[in-house]
Amino acid sequence: MAVTIRDVARQAQVSVSTVSRALSAxxxxxxxxxQRVLDVVRGLGYQPNRAARSLITGRTGNxxxxxxxxxxxxxxxxxxxxxxxxxxxxxSVFFCDSREDPATEAELVRTMAPQVDGxxxxxPLSPDxxxxxxxDLTPLVLINRxxxxxxxxxxxxxxxxxxxxTHLESLGHKEYVYLxxxxxxxxxxxxxxxxxxxxxxxxxxxPNFAGGLAAAEQALRTTATAFIAYNDLMALGVLSYLAEHxxxxxxxxxxxxxxxxxxxxxxxxALTTVxxxxxxxxxxxxxxxxxxxxxxxxxxxxxxxKLVIRASTRKHPxxx
Amino acid sequence: MAVTIRDVARQAQVSVSTVSRALSAxxxxxxxxxQRVLDVVRGLGYQPNRAARSLITGRTGNxxxxxxxxxxxxxxxxxxxxxxxxxxxxxSVFFCDSREDPATEAELVRTMAPQVDGxxxxxPLSPDxxxxxxxDLTPLVLINRxxxxxxxxxxxxxxxxxxxxTHLESLGHKEYVYLxxxxxxxxxxxxxxxxxxxxxxxxxxxPNFAGGLAAAEQALRTTATAFIAYNDLMALGVLSYLAEHxxxxxxxxxxxxxxxxxxxxxxxxALTTVxxxxxxxxxxxxxxxxxxxxxxxxxxxxxxxKLVIRASTRKHPxxx
DNA sequence: GTGAAAGCGCTAACAC
DNA sequence: GTGTTAGCGCTTTCAC
Numbered sequence: 001m002a003v004t005i006r007d008v009a010r011q012a013q014v015s016v017s018t019v020s021r022a023l024s025a026x027x028x029x030x031x032x033x034x035q036r037v038l039d040v041v042r043g044l045g046y047q048p049n050r051a052a053r054s055l056i057t058g059r060t061g062n063x064x065x066x067x068x069x070x071x072x073x074x075x076x077x078x079x080x081x082x083x084x085x086x087x088x089x090x091x092s093v094f095f096c097d098s099r100e101d102p103a104t105e106a107e108l109v110r111t112m113a114p115q116v117d118g119x120x121x122x123x124p125l126s127p128d129x130x131x132x133x134x135x136d137l138t139p140l141v142l143i144n145r146x147x148x149x150x151x152x153x154x155x156x157x158x159x160x161x162x163x164x165x166t167h168l169e170s171l172g173h174k175e176y177v178y179l180x181x182x183x184x185x186x187x188x189x190x191x192x193x194x195x196x197x198x199x200x201x202x203x204x205x206x207p208n209f210a211g212g213l214a215a216a217e218q219a220l221r222t223t224a225t226a227f228i229a230y231n232d233l234m235a236l237g238v239l240s241y242l243a244e245h246x247x248x249x250x251x252x253x254x255x256x257x258x259x260x261x262x263x264x265x266x267x268x269x270a271l272t273t274v275x276x277x278x279x280x281x282x283x284x285x286x287x288x289x290x291x292x293x294x295x296x297x298x299x300x301x302x303x304x305x306k307l308v309i310r311a312s313t314r315k316h317p318x319x320x
Numbered sequence: 321m322a323v324t325i326r327d328v329a330r331q332a333q334v335s336v337s338t339v340s341r342a343l344s345a346x347x348x349x350x351x352x353x354x355q356r357v358l359d360v361v362r363g364l365g366y367q368p369n370r371a372a373r374s375l376i377t378g379r380t381g382n383x384x385x386x387x388x389x390x391x392x393x394x395x396x397x398x399x400x401x402x403x404x405x406x407x408x409x410x411x412s413v414f415f416c417d418s419r420e421d422p423a424t425e426a427e428l429v430r431t432m433a434p435q436v437d438g439x440x441x442x443x444p445l446s447p448d449x450x451x452x453x454x455x456d457l458t459p460l461v462l463i464n465r466x467x468x469x470x471x472x473x474x475x476x477x478x479x480x481x482x483x484x485x486t487h488l489e490s491l492g493h494k495e496y497v498y499l500x501x502x503x504x505x506x507x508x509x510x511x512x513x514x515x516x517x518x519x520x521x522x523x524x525x526x527p528n529f530a531g532g533l534a535a536a537e538q539a540l541r542t543t544a545t546a547f548i549a550y551n552d553l554m555a556l557g558v559l560s561y562l563a564e565h566x567x568x569x570x571x572x573x574x575x576x577x578x579x580x581x582x583x584x585x586x587x588x589x590a591l592t593t594v595x596x597x598x599x600x601x602x603x604x605x606x607x608x609x610x611x612x613x614x615x616x617x618x619x620x621x622x623x624x625x626k627l628v629i630r631a632s633t634r635k636h637p638x639x640x
Numbered sequence: 641g642t643g644a645a646a647g648c649g650c651t652a653a654c655a656c
Numbered sequence: 657g658t659g660t661t662a663g664c665g666c667t668t669t670c671a672c
Contacts, residue, residue, distance in 0.1 A: 002434070004649060015659045020651060030657060050435055051374040052649035055664045060371070062414075062435075070396040071582055080390060080417055087416075092435060094382075095415040096407075097400055114322070115370055115382075115412060209586050236586050243588045262391055263583050266529050266556050268563045324665060335643045340667055350641060372665035375648045 003044045012040040023048065063289060064094040064112040064119040064138075065282075066105055072208070072233055073261035074278055075122060078143060081282020082120055089290065091117075102126040106134060113138040118289040120282070124185040139292045141285045145186035151288045151298040153281045156305050157187050157258075160274035161194030163307035164228055164256050167272070172316035173226045173254060175199075179215035179238070181207040181230035188230060191258070200224075205234060212237015220245070225253060225316050232257035232264045232273055239267060239312065250314035260308055269311035277303045323364045332360040343368065383609060384414040384432040384439040384458075385602075386425055392528070392553055393581040394598055395442060398463060401602020402440055409610065411437075422446040426454060433458040438609040440602070444505040459612045461605045465506035471608045471618040473601045476625050477507050477578075480594035481514030483627035484548055484576050487592070492636035493546045493574060495519075499535035499558065501527040501550035508550060511578070520544075525554060532557015540565070545573060545636050552577035552584045552593055559587060559632065570634035580628055589631035597623045 009016045014033060021028045022037040029037070040046075054060045065082050067075040079095065086093050094112055098105035102125050109119055118139035123131060131147045134140060142152045168176055178195055180203030181188040192201065202218050205211035212234035219227045219238070229235035235257030242249050249255050249269055257264055257273035264271040284301055291299065329336045334353060341348045342357035349357070360366075374380045385402050387395040399415065406413050414432055418425035422445050429439055438459035443451060451467045454460060462472045488496055498515055500523030501508040512521065522538050525531035532554035539547045539558070549555035555577030562569050569575050569589055577584055577593035584591040604621055611619065 005651095006649080016649090017651075017660080018658060021658085024651080028657075033657080047434055049375070049649050051371040051380070052664085053651075054371040055369070055375055055649080055666085056651045058664085070400060071393060073391060073393070076390040076396055079415070083415070083417055092414050092432070093416070094412050095399070095403070096413075097403055112412070114367055209582075236583075240586060240588060262529075263556075263586070266560060266583070267587055268560060325667095326665080336666080337644080337668080338642060341642085344667080348641075353641080369665050372648090373667075375650085375665080376667045378648085 002049070003046045005046070005048065008037065008040050008044060008046050011044065012037045059117050059293075060115055061090065062092045062094055062116045063286070064096065064109070064116040065122075066096045066098055066108050066112070066119060067122045068098050068100045068105070068124060069208075070097045072231075073263065074231070074259045074276070077261075077278035078120075078122060078282040078285075081279035081284075082286055083282075084279075085283040085286035089286075091286075098123075100125065102130065106130055109134045109140075110137060117293055120285045120289065124187055125182060127184075139289060141288045141292070143281055143285060146300060149298055151292060152300045153284045153288065154300065154302045155276045155278075155281060156302055157190040157274075158194035160258060160276075160305040160307070161191050161228075163274060163305070164272075165195075165198060167307055167309065167313065168226045168228075168254065168256070171226075171254065171313060172318075174316070175222075175224045176226035176228055176254075177202050177219050177222055177224040178228045179212070179219060179230055179234060180204050181211075181234070185230075191230065199228065203230070205230070207231050208233045209237040209240070212239075213241045216241035220247065225318070226313070227253060227255050229255065229257050232259045232261045232271060235271055235273065235312075236263060236267055239269070239271070250312050252317065254313040254316075256313060264308075265310065272310045272313040273308055275306045275308045277305070322369070323366045325366070325368065328357065328360050328364060328366050331364065332357045379437050379613075380435055381410065382412045382414055382436045383606070384416065384429070384436040385442075386416045386418055386428050386432070386439060387442045388418050388420045388425070388444060389528075390417045392551075393583065394551070394579045394596070397581075397598035398440075398442060398602040398605075401599035401604075402606055403602075404599075405603040405606035409606075411606075418443075420445065422450065426450055429454045429460075430457060437613055440605045440609065444507055445502060447504075459609060461608045461612070463601055463605060466620060469618055471612060472620045473604045473608065474620065474622040475596045475598075475601060476622055477510040477594075478514035480578060480596075480625040480627070481511050481548075483594060483625070484592075485515075485518055487627055487629065487633065488546045488548075488574065488576070491546075491574065491633060492638075494636070495542075495544045496546035496548055496574075497522050497539050497542055497544040498548045499532070499539060499550055499554060500524050501531075501554070505550075511550065519548065523550070525550070527551050528553045529557040529560070532559075533561045536561035540567065545638070546633070547573060547575050549575065549577050552579045552581045552591060555591055555593065555632075556583060556587055559589070559591070570632050572637065574633040574636075576633060584628075585630065592630045592633040593628055595626045595628045597625070 022034045096108040122143045205215045216238040260275035342354045416428040525535045536558040580595035
């Protein structure tokens with residue numbers, strides 16, 4: 001069996017409670033005693049048994065993250081941020097992929113709840129009341145959506161759309177279409193708000209490559225000279241469809257994405273897109289969770305987005 | 321407080337031990353009693369406290385997975401497989417990204433070890449003896465590498481290279497270069513073996529997009545008409561570099577990748593590459609771990625790979 | 641087949 | 657400041 005608190009206590013010539021305190025409430029122990037204990041701890045390579053600790057404190061020292069689609073590179077980036085910040089605090093991270101299914105998602109959170117102190121939830125699709133319900137089970141921090149009474153980390157989609165449109169207009173484009181994501185998607189709706197009827201909306205489309213193919217086909221039937229895709233994965237599908245049909249990007253059509261996933265810079269033409277501070281969002285989510293656990297009220301934190309201009313947008317062919 | 325085993329016992333009019341047995345050793349309880357207990361369990365929504373259980377059994381019901389780079393889509397796919405199979409068994413998955421750093425990786429496994437029953441380790445870079453050491457800490461299953469005495473899930477890289485070369489030769493290519501990954505990488509070395517000196521080797525390059533850019537630059541200085549990249553991420557870099565320099569793929573140069581990540585099908589030209597059964601590998605890894613925990617000896621399981629021919633390869637321009 | 645009781649390793653009163 | 661002790665919720669002997 002591994003070394004227990006009793007082994008440490010014996011060798012340090014103190015009681016188990018002193019060892020416990022030396023480790024988790026240093027202020028309550030005389031400095032010299034604490035040092036002695038810590039030396040023994042190091043010497044023996046003692047690691048407190050988490051199960052035992054959690055049994056009594058009710059805290060697990062773990063946290064969960066649920067994402068809808070790990071194959072959308074947006075989410076690995078969030079995960080990384082979460083892992084980094086959590087790791088700094090000695091917290092481990094449970095991970096789950098809900099495969100875009102709200103029912104699975106709720107189930108996963110329910111399963112996780114007893115084993116974590118809180119969950120970072122990327123849930124574009126679930127209805128508000130489901131999320132509110134889950135928030136009763138365990139502290140929640142949402143990414144890119146809001147639900148009353150629940151903490152959120154937001155990446156400013158509205159401003160992102162503004163930046164895209166300003167950019168397109170500066171290039172002389174007059175007609176553009178927005179290729180929409182799932183109707184239930186919170187981000188989608190934020191982007192619609194940002195759009196303020198300045199462009200017709202097509203869709204809904206699946207928020208992935210296949211959705212982009214379908215969207216491009218429809219968009220080509222309009223007179224628009226610029227396609228604003230709901231996200232990069234869709235934009236990639238758009239690029240692919242256009243290349244397939246010998247429509248030159250950006251000479252004939254400009255295309256923009258959203259998220260700035262890794263591949264946005266890797267495709268050709270490289271994608272003009274709105275960079276989301278995904279990794280940062282993961283970190284902030286962990287911070288918010290920690291604050292919640294310390295009794296702070298739910299909070300909403302908004303992170304700025306920034307348009308990244310690459311090769312998929314260019315001056316409108318018909319403009320001056 | 322949540323509902324405990326005692327609540328169930330009271331309401332089912334049995335002792336706590338009977339409840340415990342009804343749940344985890346059904347054979348030892350009379351069928352009618354068991355049903356009664358199960359009904360109460362359902363009625364109360366009882367969920368055994370994992371910490372308490374693990375304190376006594378020594379098992380956690382969790383498993384860990386460590387990957388070198390979550391932004392390489394190869395790994396999310398493995399993760400999915402692991403999550404799927406683990407979920408079926410009610411096992412939760414701890415996840416960590418080592419950022420390609422062997423020291424971090426070892427540290428992560430050490431941290432995980434006490435909280436999991438075993439770890440699925442994707443470690444292309446760590447030396448054998450480090451891995452052997454980690455295997456003493458907790459049951460390990462390796463993906464795409466072998467270490468004596470440790471279970472492995474392998475995806476047949478050698479055969480993958482064979483398939484690529486057969487394909488290229490059938491297209492009339494006579495000269496090709498292999499754009500190598502990290503020297504320490506086990507997969508890289510397996511691919512070298514598969515190559516059997518049939519092509520010159522360039523590199524090592526970083527196994528990512530940037531590495532591909534560098535590799536393409538070097539490869540262009542050779543007379544090769546086909547570039548075999550260590551993995552898809554590199555191949556994407558190669559495609560990008562060639563597009564940038566007006567080298568037409570596949571008209572002038574054929575390019576192949578390895579892994580069949582999602583983006584291999586999304587870029588243009590779509591990439592000819594070797595499909596790896598990544599998700600399946602994740603599942604098999606969990607199976608192997610489960611068998612290990614049941615006392616089975618370490619085992620090696622090899623999964624087949626398959627060449628996926630897309631648009632980045634074509635008949636050699638000089639050939640008949 | 642079932643129950644009583646002894647802990648698993650730890651923290652948190654409570655004494656001193 | 658430190659030690660003693662009572663559990664946290666569960667599984668697992670050991671009786672019967």
